Amino acid sequence: SLSQKLENAFKNLRGQGKLTEKNMKEGLQLIRMALLEADVNYKVVKQFIADVTEAADGQRVIDSIRPDQQIVKIVHDELVKIMGGSNAPLITAEKAPTIIMLVGLQGQGKTTTAGKLAVHLKKKGRKPLLVGADVYRPAAIRQLEVIAGQAGVESFSLGEHANPVDICVMSRGEAQMRGCDTIILDTAGRLHVDDAMMAEVRQIQKAVTPHEILFVANAMTGQDAVNSAKQFHDNLPLTGVILTQMDGDARGGAAISLIQITGCPIKFVGTGEKLEALDAFHPQRMADQILG
Amino acid sequence: RALGGGLGEEAFEEIEGVLIQADLGVDTTQSLIAFLRAAARLHHVGDTETLIGLLKEELARILEQGDHAATWDGGGGPHVTLIAGVNGSGKTTTAGKLAARLHREGKSVMLGAADTFRAAAAEQLTVWSERVGIPIVKHQEGADPAAVAFDATDAAVSRRVDCLLIDTAGRLHTKVNLMEEIRKIRRVVQKRIPSAPHEVLLVLDATTGQNGLQQARIFTEAIEVTGIVLTKLDGTAKGGIVVAIQQELGIPIKFIGVGESIDDLQPFNPREFIEALFS
Ligand SMILES: Nc1nc2c(ncn2[C@@H]2O[C@H](COP(=O)(O)OP(=O)(O)OP(=O)(O)O)[C@@H](O)[C@H]2O)c(=O)[nH]1
Ligand SMILES: Nc1nc2c(ncn2[C@@H]2O[C@H](COP(=O)(O)OP(=O)(O)OP(=O)(O)O)[C@@H](O)[C@H]2O)c(=O)[nH]1
Ligand SMILES: [Mg+2]
Numbered sequence: 001s002l003s004q005k006l007e008n009a010f011k012n013l014r015g016q017g018k019l020t021e022k023n024m025k026e027g028l029q030l031i032r033m034a035l036l037e038a039d040v041n042y043k044v045v046k047q048f049i050a051d052v053t054e055a056a057d058g059q060r061v062i063d064s065i066r067p068d069q070q071i072v073k074i075v076h077d078e079l080v081k082i083m084g085g086s087n088a089p090l091i092t093a094e095k096a097p098t099i100i101m102l103v104g105l106q107g108q109g110k111t112t113t114a115g116k117l118a119v120h121l122k123k124k125g126r127k128p129l130l131v132g133a134d135v136y137r138p139a140a141i142r143q144l145e146v147i148a149g150q151a152g153v154e155s156f157s158l159g160e161h162a163n164p165v166d167i168c169v170m171s172r173g174e175a176q177m178r179g180c181d182t183i184i185l186d187t188a189g190r191l192h193v194d195d196a197m198m199a200e201v202r203q204i205q206k207a208v209t210p211h212e213i214l215f216v217a218n219a220m221t222g223q224d225a226v227n228s229a230k231q232f233h234d235n236l237p238l239t240g241v242i243l244t245q246m247d248g249d250a251r252g253g254a255a256i257s258l259i260q261i262t263g264c265p266i267k268f269v270g271t272g273e274k275l276e277a278l279d280a281f282h283p284q285r286m287a288d289q290i291l292g
Numbered sequence: 293r294a295l296g297g298g299l300g301e302e303a304f305e306e307i308e309g310v311l312i313q314a315d316l317g318v319d320t321t322q323s324l325i326a327f328l329r330a331a332a333r334l335h336h337v338g339d340t341e342t343l344i345g346l347l348k349e350e351l352a353r354i355l356e357q358g359d360h361a362a363t364w365d366g367g368g369g370p371h372v373t374l375i376a377g378v379n380g381s382g383k384t385t386t387a388g389k390l391a392a393r394l395h396r397e398g399k400s401v402m403l404g405a406a407d408t409f410r411a412a413a414a415e416q417l418t419v420w421s422e423r424v425g426i427p428i429v430k431h432q433e434g435a436d437p438a439a440v441a442f443d444a445t446d447a448a449v450s451r452r453v454d455c456l457l458i459d460t461a462g463r464l465h466t467k468v469n470l471m472e473e474i475r476k477i478r479r480v481v482q483k484r485i486p487s488a489p490h491e492v493l494l495v496l497d498a499t500t501g502q503n504g505l506q507q508a509r510i511f512t513e514a515i516e517v518t519g520i521v522l523t524k525l526d527g528t529a530k531g532g533i534v535v536a537i538q539q540e541l542g543i544p545i546k547f548i549g550v551g552e553s554i555d556d557l558q559p560f561n562p563r564e565f566i567e568a569l570f571s
């Protein structure tokens with residue numbers, strides 16, 4: 001394990017007085033490898049190790065704890081600092097309906113997460129409307145209808161021959177008619193390099209100005225997380241990230257990239273396929289998981 | 293220190309960055325860099341371009357191992373392909389594209405909708421079966437997936453179909469009960485046709501990082517994966533984890549997914565894949 005390897009690397013630090021770039025070199029290399037194995041972005045790791053070196057350099061070797069534990073604590077605390085708040089709440093509009101929009105690459109869990117958010121909000125006494133704006137994927141609108149039924153909430157769409165922008169615009173009148181105070185827009189998965197599809201989400205955003213725009217990404221995403229996050233961030237005023245499939249064993253280093261590039265907090269994590277499987281994000285636990 | 297001519301440590305660092313950012317992973321990257329250092333000394337390499345050329349050759353040597361060509365011979369009966377992988381990787385879409393490809397090649401094809409769990413899963417595959425114009429075997433949502441797999445295999449035999457493609461539900465390799473379910477699906481198919489499944493495809497999303505190797509390990513141990521379909525290569529992710537999968541497990545990539553339309557499935561071409569790593 002990382003802690004065993006670090007213990008070995010640092011056992012000759014005792015009695016050296018203070019941590020220096022030189023005597024930390026081997027240990028920091030191990031940490032660098034651990035972060036890369038955890039899918040933290042290559043450039044992010046480079047900067048991170050430089051920051052940790054600076055934070056640790058010159059620190060007294062504390063005799064009461066092992067040097068490797070001291071370094072791990074510095075790294076762990078730096079990770080937690082990057083990942084920020086653990087209680088970033090969903091935005092609620094002053095005047096209903098609150099509009100939440102889910103965006104992201106193909107197959108990351110948007111439609112399922114839309115259902116989970118509906119369940120979450122219903123438990124809090126809200127009345128959500130699930131809106132099927134994916135007209136491309138076969139049976140996507142049907143999928144959302146089934147999920148709405150399972151969640152016990154309302155759903156709306158104009159069908160797969162309609163324009164997604166029109167569906168989203170019309171959903172406001174629909175929500176008002178049905179007394180729904182929250183609209184959850186499920187959009188189609190799209191590539192950040194697909195200009196037409198990125199233009200479509202920009203159009204939807206301009207047409208209905210959602211209060212919350214959540215980027216949905218899979219916890220097992222690798223180095224590419226920085227690329228997709230950057231394009232979505234540049235095209236839309238993102239307000240949060242949802243990290244799905246956290247019930248797997250991916251280390252989840254993509255979380256660092258997503259937070260740093262979008263400048264947004266991770267508001268929820270998906271922890272299963274059932275609609276109840278939506279949990280709060282815990283930076284401390286995530287830091288442990290990334291370090292392995 | 294320079295290795296002669298213009299080759300310095302930065303050349304190796306630059307290559308390391310390219311490989312890591314292509315998701316090849318730390319271990320694979322380190323062994324490739326070690327190989328390159330030795331090769332550079334041996335061949336007195338003096339420039340980065342030649343160094344990268346050596347790297348591409350080594351990657352080609354790794355990726356060209358094994359049998360990339362999918363063969364569709366069921367030895368007298370239907371050829372059965374089982375399609376598996378984690379959630380959202382592109383299994384159902386791949387099943388549809390593969391069905392279309394085989395149909396275009398003049399084969400009689402049937403689809404089996406063994407995902408009985410996820411909302412509208414059977415409806416999604418049904419749209420694909422209609423696009424291709426082929427029969428589909430499906431049950432009610434909530435039915436036993438192994439029963440669907442068995443019925444589809446049975447139907448393929450009695451209707452003398454050339455190729456049966458069985459789509460299964462997404463499942464995380466960490467879920468013991470779901471891995472047992474896919475084992476059972478494989479068993480019942482084999483029960484109906486002893487030589488089946490003839491192909492077991494693991495569908496892997498190119499955006500997946502190091503976890504892809506663990507997925508391949510667990511799925512192979514459970515259902516003997518014979519090939520990888522690497523999807524979503526039309527994005528910016530490089531899918532480099534397949535190099536580690538080839539090296540460690542000897543599983544070849546058979547197809548790549550390059551889009552969401554019916555024609556967006558291509559046979560794997562190692563040279564093109566390697567060029568794309570460096571583009
Ligand atoms: N294990 C697990 N599976 C999840 C989670 N969230 C979603 N899924 C599964 O991931 C798969 C993809 O989910 P979808 O909701 O269809 O994803 P999507 O982003 O809407 O897909 P597209 O609309 O095609 O882009 C489904 O099998 C879901 O059940 C999660 O937190 N854990
Ligand atoms: N851009 C792109 N999208 C793809 C590709 N393959 C599949 N997709 C998309 O990825 C999403 C998920 O595809 P599915 O076929 O539903 O994935 P799945 O593995 O069957 O999902 P589950 O059954 O829920 O586990 C859909 O939006 C597909 O259109 C590909 O090669 N390129
Ligand atoms: Mg969807």
Ligand SMILES: [Mg+2]
Pocket residue numbers: 383384385407413460461462
């Ligand atoms: Mg599917």
